[in-house]
Amino acid sequence: xxHETDKTRAREKRHARVRAxxxxxxxxxxxxxxxxxxxxYVQAVDDRQGATVATASTLELRAAKARTGNIExxxxxxxxxxxxxxxxxxEKVVFDRGGYLYHGRVKxxxxxxxxxxLKF
Numbered sequence: 001x002x003h004e005t006d007k008t009r010a011r012e013k014r015h016a017r018v019r020a021x022x023x024x025x026x027x028x029x030x031x032x033x034x035x036x037x038x039x040x041y042v043q044a045v046d047d048r049q050g051a052t053v054a055t056a057s058t059l060e061l062r063a064a065k066a067r068t069g070n071i072e073x074x075x076x077x078x079x080x081x082x083x084x085x086x087x088x089x090x091e092k093v094v095f096d097r098g099g100y101l102y103h104g105r106v107k108x109x110x111x112x113x114x115x116x117x118l119k120f
Contacts (some may be wrong), residue, residue, distance in 0.1 A: 003073030003102040006018055007097050007108050010099075011098075011099040011100065012099060013099075014099035015096075015098050016099075017102075018096060018097070018099065019096070022069075022094055022096050023045070023047045023048070023094070024045050024046050024047045024048075024093075024094055025046060025047070026046050026048065026049065027090070027092070028090075028093060028094055029045055029053045029054075029085075029090065029093055029094070030044065030045045030046075030047060030093070030094045030095075030096050031043075031044050031081070031094065031095050031096060031113070031118075031120065032045060032096040032098055033074075033096065033097060033098045033100065033109060034098055034119065035092045035098070035100055035105055035106065036069075037069060038058075038068055038069045039057060039059060039068050039069065039106055040057065040058045040068070040069075040074055040077055040109065041055070041056075041058075041072065042055070042056050042057065042078070042081045042092070042109060043055040043056075043060045043081075044085055044093060045082065045101045045117075048107040053085070053088065053090065054081060054084040054085050054088065055081075055084075056077050056080040056081040056084060057077065057103040058073045058074075058076075058077055059079055060080070061073055061076060061077075070105075071104065071105055071108045074105040074106075074108035074109045074113040075108050075109070075111070076111070076112070077109055077112075078108065078109040078110065078111065078112025078113040078115075078116065079112045079113070079115070079116045079118075080108055081109075081113060082112070082113040082116030082117055082118045083116060084119075085118060086116075086117055091117060091118060092118070093118055093119070094120045095110060095118060095120045097110075
């Protein structure tokens with residue numbers, strides 16, 4: 001499938017351009033997203049230390065037998081990552097959409113995180 005490879009490579013190039021300008025720190029970590037067909041993974045990264053501060057993914061929703069590849073699951077994950085970051089005393093983040101369009105599940109994560117109190 002040449003088309004899939006081209007799409008993946010184009011996303012990786014977009015992500016590299018964004019990552020050249022966006023970095024996370026201890027007081028303002030980078031909130032990065034990876035989106036697959038069935039799951040969504042979100043993590044807050046301190047790029048200066050090279051450490052992950054907090055993570056959340058739709059894999060955690062499987063125990064509740066909830067669907068994981070939709071906008072409702074993305075909203076739950078956005079609220080969950082915001083809750084975990086606020087528990088660590090962090091309220092500001094830098095958003096890294098991972099080369100994906102700011103639309104659909106990516107937008108739902110961002111909106112839910114903002115609604116839960118994160119600032120970016």
